[in-house]
Amino acid sequence: MQIHIRAEKPPDEDAIDELLDLAFAFDSHSQQNEAHIVRVLREQGQLTLSLVAQTEQNELVGHICFSPVQIDTGNTENLSGWLGLGPMAVNPRLQRQGIGRQLIQVGLAEIQRHATGCVVLGEPGFYQRFGFKNHPDLILPGALAPFFMAQSFSGDVPSGQVIYQTAFQTT
Numbered sequence: 662m663q664i665h666i667r668a669e670k671p672p673d674e675d676a677i678d679e680l681l682d683l684a685f686a687f688d689s690h691s692q693q694n695e696a697h698i699v700r701v702l703r704e705q706g707q708l709t710l711s712l713v714a715q716t717e718q719n720e721l722v723g724h725i726c727f728s729p730v731q732i733d734t735g736n737t738e739n740l741s742g743w744l745g746l747g748p749m750a751v752n753p754r755l756q757r758q759g760i761g762r763q764l765i766q767v768g769l770a771e772i773q774r775h776a777t778g779c780v781v782l783g784e785p786g787f788y789q790r791f792g793f794k795n796h797p798d799l800i801l802p803g804a805l806a807p808f809f810m811a812q813s814f815s816g817d818v819p820s821g822q823v824i825y826q827t828a829f830q831t832t
């Protein structure tokens with residue numbers, strides 16, 4: 662299927678909400694609050710990158726976003742320059758057809774131009790394909806280690822605790 666990946670625009674906002682609600686509806690790891698998280702990130706100006714996948718019929722069938730995270734390394738100042746991937750979603754009707762792959766590849770290529778590295782919480786079998794792996798010294802409090810992964814675009818992956826935007830604390 663021909664998919665066009667582009668940056669989100671204001672008229673996409675409702676379709677992104679609907680897509681996230683649909684894709685996470687039956688996900689037992691989800692609190693079904695992804696649409697709310699993305700809205701709060703947008704309101705707070707923390708959507709560093711938000712991409713949509715659109716069909717030739719202009720249906721919005723995929724979304725990925727990245728937002729800044731801080732890394733508490735134990736030093737006085739937290740490390741910045743890192744981004745968190747997610748949430749991301751593909752319409753369940755069109756999953757396993759390569760749309761998620763395209764969204765991640767375009768997203769990573771774009772953020773690598775500015776960011777130092779990227780973290781993600783999710784399915785290792787999926788994200789390892791794109792260069793993410795668990796680094797035992799980089800921790801997301803409360804997350805099971807294998808599911809929290811990182812990749813650096815410049816230098817080593819740091820040691821420390823990752824702090825996501827407050828938008829992720831909303832329920």
Ligand SMILES: CC(C)(COP(=O)(O)OP(=O)(O)OC[C@H]1O[C@@H](n2cnc3c(N)ncnc32)[C@H](O)[C@@H]1OP(=O)(O)O)[C@@H](O)C(=O)NCCC(=O)NCCS
Pocket residue numbers: 684685688747748749750751752755756757758759760761762763782783784786787790
């Ligand atoms: C996760 C998700 C975005 C993947 O999108 P997708 O379009 O189905 O992914 P793709 O078809 O591009 O898959 C790329 C590769 O990963 C594999 N893959 C897809 N989902 C996978 C999963 N859950 N676990 C392991 N591998 C997976 C595919 O088989 C494919 O492998 P291949 O290239 O060898 O054929 C989609 O399944 C989704 O929206 N899920 C519900 C929401 C969610 O869990 N989001 C992620 C957490 S934020």
